[in-house]
Amino acid sequence: MKITLSVIKADIGGFVGHSDSHPECLCEADNKLAKAKQNDLIIDYHVTKCGDDLQLIMTHQKGENNTDIHEMAWNTFVSCTEVAKRLKLYGAGQDLLADAFSGNIKGMGPGAAEMEFEERISEPVVIFMADKTSSGAWNMPLYKMFADPFNTIGLVIAENMHQGFKFEVHDVKDSKKIIFSTPEEIYDMLVFIGAPNRYPVKAVYTRNGEIAASSSTQKLAFIAGRYVGKDDPVCIVRCQGAFPAVGEVLEPFATPYLVEGWMRGSHWGPIMPTGVADSLPTRFDGPPRVIAQGFQLSQGKLVGPRDFFADVSYDQAREMANKMAYMMRQHGPFEPHRLPLDEMEYTTMPQVSRKLAERFKPL
Template identity: 80%
Template sequence: MKVTLSVIKADIGGFVGHSDSHPQCLVRAEKHLAEAKKNGMLIDYHITKCGDDLQLVMTHQKGINNKVIHEMAWDTFVSCTEVAKELKLYGAGQDLLCDAFSGNVKGMGPGVAEMELEERPSEPIIIFMADKTSSGAWNLPLYKMFADPFNTIGLVIAENMHDGFSFEVHDVKESKGISFNTPEEIYDMLVFIGAHSRFAIKSVSTRKGEIAAVSSTQKLAFLADRYVGKDDPVCIVRAQGSFPAVGEILEPFAQPYLVEGWMRGSHNGPIMPVSIEDSTPTRFDGPPRVTALGFQLSNGMLIGPRDMFKDKSFDNARQKSLDMADMMRSHGPFEPHRLPLEEMEYTTMPQVSKKLAGRFKPLED
């Protein structure tokens, strides 16, 4: 059975500040998606949140980039924004960069990750959602899942994974894309994906072309030409069979790593794996969070979810994240906690530089 899995998210208003999503917004979203399922538009759906981001997980048979599905998601976000405004939630509708739907939510603010797949006899799916970080936050874990044998032993000992994978990488600043085959092009690929503020892994496929993972790569600041918060990306990963096992997919998050985002989207900090319940960033509006929901697809139905990071075996990763947060916070407004200047172009930095331009004098030899 061919199924499309669409994960579309938006920050439609924070409760309190940028820390959480209000239950009434989730209730309003439930009303819209229940109606869409009743009308046959959706096979199934699940509504959740990660921090202050509303997450719509949907299955259907209309393919990716479908206007009907995207318009329904957009209308849901608009309706939930009305609730947010009534409750005076913070930043109500901040991810909705346009006044009206124009055929596809890509480029309009919401984050989108979609894949069309032929459902296997057993189809485990992991959906990752992040808050207070940017679209390149998946580069390191996706590399580890699909190209690092120290993380994924299946690359070495599983015959159906031994040929490696193909990575589609997007230059989010120049709107260009390139594909790399691993393992033979690992070194070339790392030149780019190590610069996660500009280059983001969009998708991963087997060498035979079967989709394995897909992420959202929308860069809000580039879309809006102003600071509108961080991108808070989502990512879908298929598990088992020709793909990494569930444990191999989750393993990259056992070692915290630094991402850009955090307070005012202008700081580097550790991304911390947490349960849905604990995706409530409050310390310096952070530190950045990542959640993981596991589903089994069954004829398009979402069996689950299982809250994968609720597992106590990630407690050590959480403690390491907190220790790293302490270290990074000690730098205050200095790099490397604050982002480098080239990443501050959508803050007040350009205005300050312009105001003081006449006070910079040439240095004498």
């Protein structure tokens, strides 16, 4: 049975500030998707949140980039924005950068990760969702999952993984893409994906072309031409069999790593794995959060979720992230806590530079 798994998210208003999603917005989204399921547009769905981002997880048989699915998601976000406006939530509708739907949700503000595949006898998937960070935040964990034998022992001892994987990497500034084969092109690939702001990993495939992972690479600042909030990306990863085991897919998040985002999208900070209930970025609007929801697919039905990062085995990761957050915060407006100037072009920095331009004199 060929299934499409679509994860589409948007920040349609924060409760309170940028810290959480209001229950009424979640309820409105659930009502809209229940109606879509009743009308046979989708097979199944799950509505959740990560911080102030509304997450729509859907299965259907209409393929990727389907107009009907994307329009339904857009209309759901519009309806939830009306709820957010009524409740005077902060930044109501901030990710909806277009006035009306125009055929595909990509390029309109919301983030989307999708994949189409033939459902296996057992089809476990993990869906990662983040808040207060940018597209490209999945580069390091995806590398560890699919190319690092110190993380994924299956690359060494599992015959069906030993040949490696292919990584689709996007250049989001010049709108180009490239495919790297691992392990033989690891060093070349790291030159690029080590700069996740420009070169996010869009997808990972087996060597015979079967989809293994898909992420959202939309950059709000590039779409809007100004800072309107962080991208807060999503990522889908298939597990077991020819893919890494569930535990190998989750393992990269046991060690916090630095991502760009946090307060006003202008700082480096540690990404903290939490359960859904704790995905509440509050300290300096952070630190950035990541949740992991696990499902078994059965004829397109979403059996789950398992709230993986609610597990106590990630307590040390959260403690480490808090210690890293304290260290980074001591730098205040100084780098390396604040992003470098060339990545601050969508903040107030350009206006300040123009205002003071004539006061700079030659040495």
